[in-house]
Amino acid sequence: xxxxxxxxxxxxxxxxxQKELVQKISQGLCEDALLITEHYPVITIGRKGSxxxxxxxxxxxxxxxxxxxxxxxxxxGQIVAYPIFKLENEARDIHGxxxxxxxxxxxxxxxxxxxxxxxxxxxxxxxxxxxxxSIGIGVKKWTTYHGIAININTDLTPFSFIRPCGIEGAEVTxxxxxxxxxxDIKDARDKLIExxxxxxxxxxxxxxx
Amino acid sequence: xxxxxxxxxxxxxxxAVVSFWHFKEGDTVKEGDExxxxxxxxxxxxxxxxxxxxxxxxxxxEGDTVKxxxVLAVIE
Numbered sequence: 001x002x003x004x005x006x007x008x009x010x011x012x013x014x015x016x017x018q019k020e021l022v023q024k025i026s027q028g029l030c031e032d033a034l035l036i037t038e039h040y041p042v043i044t045i046g047r048k049g050s051x052x053x054x055x056x057x058x059x060x061x062x063x064x065x066x067x068x069x070x071x072x073x074x075x076x077g078q079i080v081a082y083p084i085f086k087l088e089n090e091a092r093d094i095h096g097x098x099x100x101x102x103x104x105x106x107x108x109x110x111x112x113x114x115x116x117x118x119x120x121x122x123x124x125x126x127x128x129x130x131x132x133x134s135i136g137i138g139v140k141k142w143t144t145y146h147g148i149a150i151n152i153n154t155d156l157t158p159f160s161f162i163r164p165c166g167i168e169g170a171e172v173t174x175x176x177x178x179x180x181x182x183x184d185i186k187d188a189r190d191k192l193i194e195x196x197x198x199x200x201x202x203x204x205x206x207x208x209x
Numbered sequence: 210x211x212x213x214x215x216x217x218x219x220x221x222x223x224x225a226v227v228s229f230w231h232f233k234e235g236d237t238v239k240e241g242d243e244x245x246x247x248x249x250x251x252x253x254x255x256x257x258x259x260x261x262x263x264x265x266x267x268x269x270x271e272g273d274t275v276k277x278x279x280v281l282a283v284i285e
Contacts, residue, residue, distance in 0.1 A: 048250065136252070137253070138252070140254070
């Protein structure tokens with residue numbers, strides 16, 4: 001697995017790179033990739049999403065994109081991980097993959113001493129009934145893209161402009177808010193990458209490193 | 210003639226919504242071409258054609274909810 005740390009990016013630039021990688025990886029031209037980034041402020045609407053879930057934008061760009069799920073916000077201080085993985089044989093279980101992604105998010109937060117939960121029927125990662133992480137993927141030619149976003153030091157104000165994931169009354173939080181202290185984002189990035197490597201479904205991909 | 214069906218997705222996932230068609234009726238499709246994009250709760254995915262031919266009939270419109278195993282299109 002190749003790990004590509006992009007730093008702060010425009011959503012669209014990172015998306016173009018994902019598309020390129022999906023092409024190559026689906027054809028077996030290069031190994032699986034994990035992209036790590038933070039985005040400039042952007043509101044994205046997934047395939048199950050509705051503009052009705054956006055109340056205001058205050059000048060933040062809004063994009064309709066080809067992932068599952070509804071409306072979400074990305075901005076600096078939120079770590080976004082895009083696993084571009086070719087699913088083969090028994091790994092061809094899209095919702096199983098989503099569940100693994102949630103495990104990555106939960107294990108990552110546990111390493112900070114939190115007790116995150118998955119919620120039945122509601123995807124994402126929750127801490128004390130507040131949403132801290134969101135997931136949503138696309139799959140082309142059995143290769144995954146899009147992925148998981150976790151609020152680390154994110155300014156959460158723009159989440160009040162939307163109905164996150166279309167869930168009524170969902171409160172959003174960040175690792176900083178939960179721990180009441182600023183988090184070293186570089187350290188968090190490294191921890192998240194390590195967590196990805198420890199999830200069994202990646203064992204094969206990691207062994208190729 | 211071949212029927213393009215919504216494949217088994219995962220345990221407990223019985224249906225998906227048609228996001229959009231990459232082709233229209235009358236178009237020629239090749240084996241492996243992604244014909245239609247579908248969405249479930251948190252995943253968007255494409256259904257590829259197993260055969261080459263002409264897209265004769267589209268059986269589900271964009272926005273329709275479709276059960277696993279049901280026919281999305283006919284290719285011949």
